[in-house]
Amino acid sequence: MKKIIPLVLIPTLLMNAAYATSIFNSDIENLITTLKAPTPIISDLKQLTDEIGGRLTGTQANKKSVNWALKKFHEAGVTAKKEPFTMPRAWSEKTISAKVFNRQINFSPRIVAMPFTKKTHYRGLTAIIVNLNKGTESDFEKVNTDLYLKDKWLLIETDILDDKIGINGLFQEYTNAVTIEERALAVEATGIIYMSSRPKNLLYRHLPSSGVDNKLPIVVMERESAQRTQRLINSGESLKLTAKINILGEKSYQANNVVAEITGDTFPEQIVLIGAHIDSFDLGTGALDNGANVSLVIDLARQIKKLGIVPKRTIRFVLFNGEEQGMYGSWGYTQTHIDELDNHILATIIDIGTGAISGFFINGREEIKASVDSVLHPVAELGPFSQVIDPVVGTDNYDFMMQGIANLVANQANANYASNYHAQSDTFDKVDQWQLKINSAIMGATILGIANLDEIPWQRQTAEQVVEMVEKFNIEQAMKTFGLQQGWQDNKRGIQH
Structure with a gap:
């Protein structure tokens, strides 16, 4: 049976509804x-x-x-x-240091580790540095003849990330990392050195593309030192990097x-x-x-x-x-x-x-x-x-x-x-x-x-x-x-x- 509302009550109901609405609006x-x-x-x-x-x-x-x-x-x-x-998985960086060197050159750039990078031996992880430019598919193919990239640190150049480029540039940085990190794993590289995308020695870290399952040592090097390293390699110098990374946690x-x-x-x-x-x-x-x-x-x-x-x-x-x-x-x-x-x-x-x-x-x-x-x-x-x-x-x-x-x-x-x-x-x-x-x-x-x-x-x-x-x-x-x-x-x- 339908409920019949007396006509006399309708104005009252409408007034109450309007009052309730006004209360919510005023809130x-x-x-x-x-x-x-x-x-x-x-x-x-x-x-x-x-x-x-x-x-x-x-x-x-x-x-x-x-x-x-x-x-x-x-x-x-x-x-x-x-x-x-x-x-x-627990992860935090306790201490970290780096040395770029050969017989004549020796300097210590500032680096930070990307999350879920594992700790190294106390003597560090040492390998030859290869300048891989932007780390595109063609960059890998040009250099990786006779498995040359195996057991090497791969230095990856990045574009400047500033507020003019903004969030679109930030997401492009994340997107680029997916294929770079996949290729680095495929060639059995020692690890990746990302040139910091921020100038004036500014460092940062963000999640690698494989997240908690990251298997590669990945570091960010202050931009100016990474550019110095890149110039030296391009001029014919053979350089090595020793990275000492001490990480807390794993479980x-x-x-x-x-x-x-x-x-x-x-x-x-x-x-x-x-x-x-x-x-x-x-x-x-x-x-x-x-x-x-x-x-x-x-x-x-x-x-x-x-x-x-x-x-x-x-x-x-x-x-x-x-x-x-x-x-x-x-x-x-x-x-x-x-x-x-x-x-x-x-x-x-x-x-x-x-x-x-x-x-x-x-x-x-x-x-x-x-x-x-x-x-x-x-x-x-x-x-x-x-x-x-x-x-x-x-x-x-x-x-x-x-x-x-x-x-x-x-x-x-x-x-x-x-x-x-x-x-x-x-x-x-x-x-x-x-x-x-x-x-x-x-x-x-x-x-x-x-x-x-x-x-x-x-x-x-x-x-x-x-x-x-x-x-x-x-x-x-x-x-x-x-x-x-x-x-x-x-x-x-x-x-x-």
């Missing part, structure tokens, strides 16, 4: 205003970067940062906990994400997630990548709680660990919460420093575009905004995407992200403090807006739909770049397909 407006005003976001970031510093997963500094973040959530009155997951271990939430009052079982990774590499202090956005996530939770805002859906704030070494924290999260993934409405990640947000990557999910457009209306003056359909591989949205969960990645201006990426120069002074505040308002409007939607016009994708997305956007090469393809192919990572 968003209040949150935006508060986030743009002075808050502890900058002082939090200063503590995280200046006092704790670089936060490589597995180190004491990383553990300290997890406890620091947990305390920040608790002080804000937000429910939070540490959530363990498994890192497959798997437990690390922790930080998971906080504010429970919704209408659909509490439905989850809208915002995340940033709390770990960083250890050369700088991880301000742009990704301390600034850790502080943003904490401050967003703090201000929602302080304003007494109760969203319709539960908002979950997650600080992922192990991102730099293979996005293991977000993978661990999806494994821990496998039984409630159907209830994850959206996962949103911010991970490109403090560049201005111009919209979001919607990662192949055209059906979410209209809703994202609508929740950005309250911050339209901070735009313009547009959404990009292409999927992003390389940050913590990956495992949500591969589980069929709708996901966003903030699309940010290059700003100064690329030139400081994973480098000694990634420090607090590089942060655009004003833009970080503006970005927090944009993220706040997005997350609270999605959490307060009356209806969600999308669902979790099926395995077939995820496979179709992978094929349609041809993302397997990008997966290979970050050592993720094999896990997908072996059905060990992502939705069972």
